[in-house]
Amino acid sequence: MKIASKVYTAFLFLFLYAPIVVLVVFSFNASSTRTMWGGFSMRWYEKLVQDQMLLLALRNTLLIAVISAALATALGTVAAIGINAYKGIARKMIMNVTKFPMVNPEIVTGVSMMLLFVFATRLFGDSSLGMGSLIIAHTTFCLPYVVLSVMPKLNQMDSHLYEAAQDLGCPPVCAFFKVVFPEIMPGIVTGLIMAFTLSIDDFVISYFTSGTTQTLPIYIYSMTRKRISPEINALSTVLFGVILLLLLVINLRKTKDKKAEVEK
């Protein structure tokens, strides 16, 4: 039983990682075919850093992710506090609308926003979709994740604390920042990180709302529609490396935090 489960686990991880290993290995391939090995080379990485369009796409992606994650976090946190004040049917309704983008097929969300944006551009003169529409779209689909990660923290919080702070002479805004904010901070951070990664990774909704602007996933898509260059492998490897590094750092910090908590 033990061995069987080990073999099984190994098999599944092979399934999960084989494609990634292939991508990484072939990014160092000297020849430009995808299946034949032609010796070690770094030429695709050199090409990657010289690719102006790619660097522009990367810049756009990061810019959109930072702005929309920040916007979604701010809007979502405040919203969670407001929603918490609702009871009964109204609250249920609001939560349903909030969760709608998570449940709705991504392609339908993308298409519906495209219809709205195109309508709006026609209404307000013929400007183009682009950074603006992308930021709005990304903020919108990130919002539910922020709200849903802040809400539980709010529910856990002892509401008397806030009242106590006010009784002690703290004005509401001050009481919020002194008492509520520190309590729900972990939820906010989780929401922020989720929003950021979701925004960086999004293809489907961006595809419909990008106009002439290219984000990294859209650029990758156009790469796969053309004669494929192993540059795309090099790009995957770099991205994978960055993600691996980030996760390691986050996890190290988490264990550190846990240790600190234990020591407390």
Added chain:
Amino acid sequence: MKSKTASYPYLIWTTLFIVVPMAMVVFFAFTDQSGAFTLQNLSTVGRYSNVFVRSIWLGAIATAISLVLGYPLAYTIAQGTERRQNVMIMLVMLPMWMNFLLRTYAWMTLLEDNGLLNNALAAIGLGRIHMINTQGAVVLGMIYNYIPYMILPIYSVLTKIDQSIIEAAQDLGADQKRVFLRVVFPMSIPGVISGITMVFVPAVSTFIISKMLGGGGNLLIGDLIDMQFLGSAYNPNLGSAISLVLMVLILICMGIMNQFDDGENEKGGLMI
């Protein structure tokens, strides 16, 4: 802290960018190019019922296989020590952080007639198998992309099961198989349900996987919608009608799933 005003900016935002766009989809679905009311679009959707059948069928197969493959892994992971669990879950999630276009592209390389898998098969003396551009390849792409969504919720439910219940069952004389079938599995149903939803919904509505691995001949609903909006047959009215039908279908599915989801409050899916 009981300030409803705090939610107003958010409510305005969601109305503008969630409710209004959905209303526009409905509006487009029921009008023609000149904006007059028509049922023409919806009746045309019927001509594409094959695509719906195919999408649901392939999505269902992918979901079933993901469940069969993912459950044992989630179970194995949940048995380990905490440290081990964290590492394994990290490993399951890691591929998900790669852009799904890149992951799918990697499978193209593997599955081609002269791809790595076939070369390997030929090298060990087995014949080559035609894999790329088949329905099987599309299902494989779906499983690969969405199986972590199956493993994670099942795992998190399994770890929350109170060990003392299992011990109680064992004390009462149940063997391992019975404990699993009578205690562990029923208690993990909420995880299974949310896993099924999280795999089935994106699988049914995917539109790139079938293009990349299915060769364009295995049209799915997502491709059909893409075709009407940014693809080879520009017709946003028909596209909206197809989107609307897809949405209704998905919402009914979610409703069914939620019926199994007792006591789950705000964390679960949509409350229908």
Added chain:
Amino acid sequence: MNQVKRFFAALLCVGIFLSASGQTAYADTGEDASAPDTGVTINVYNWGEYIANGTDGSMDVNAEFTRRTGISVNYTTFDTNESLYSKLAGGGASYDVIIPSDYMVSKMAREGMLEKLNFDNIPNFQYIDEQFRNPEYDPENEYSVPYTWGLVGIFYNKNYVDPDEVKSWKVLWDEKYSGKILMFDNPRDTFGIAQKLLGFSFNSEDTNEWDQAASLLKQQKPLVQAYVMDQIFDKMAGGDAWLAPYYAGDAAILVEENENIGFTIPTEEGTNFFVDAMCIPKGAPHKEEAEAYINFLCDPEIAAANMDYVGYSTPETAAKELLPEEVQNNEIYYPPQEILDRSEVFVALSDEMNLYLDTLWAEVKMGGPGETATLIAILVFFLLLYIGIVVYKKRKLKKQMS
């Protein structure tokens, strides 16, 4: 290759003197000096693999344009005329330069989607050959400047396919090549092949003829490995597919880089002659800069350097003469008159025909039309399942209560 490069370098030096008297809105600063940044970025939307981008010692055409004029280029690509149309019609994107094919130029012009060009800003139009002026798709030559032209033919793998077979489109219906055949992923090109086999015109307005073509394509579908566009480069070069109809110009990449790939134009039934032309969409934010770009691409030296990489045929004799001898005399790129005589041009179809073609095309791709009843049955099934479960649960709850 090196010789070619030196040749162009010399030519470009001469070019400074020739273009010094240019009267374009944006002065061409020639070879050495870089123009100051104008802060303007134009959006160019072109086919994939359709411009020299600096690889393999070619000229980076967009960078060269920016260097000379100080106008930046945001260059993105599409893969079919139809998706270009969709993006413009409903994608909310505003481009400055687009490069549709003939029939799409006339469709867009008809629908008022194109801007009239100011030819005072495009003096290099003088180099366009007489036969490419005032074409059928743009009779007054108001909207477009031809970029390239070419024919559709078949790429085949010499190891498996006999060149004689490829003389007819019938080879794409040959069961012996089942699973090794690629087809276009756009309706006009795909239907065009079936229409030629049946002896019809590409531009028929007779639904019956289109139906016949569609049923021929449905018959072929089981043999087709995939409906693709530029992915044929990989699939043909990697040996995954053996037969693929595509545009002649791409032989520059496919045939010249792979010794076992050949290209033929099926002469038995005739083929499609196409022109891809540069246009400015209605409401383009930077029209003058866009015209400067079009003018730049028409400059014979630039056109030659560009076509040397892209491989498609140029509509400028002045540019053609700058190309290497072996390209000029290559019948793939500059086919003899008798082949040209057997080819037909796509013309924009009527709106009703287009709509009809869209449905037929989707039917080909999904394998026949479906029944509305099936869809209703699915929806009803799910709905009943849902209601059933809800009712069952309510009953159970009641039982527990009592």
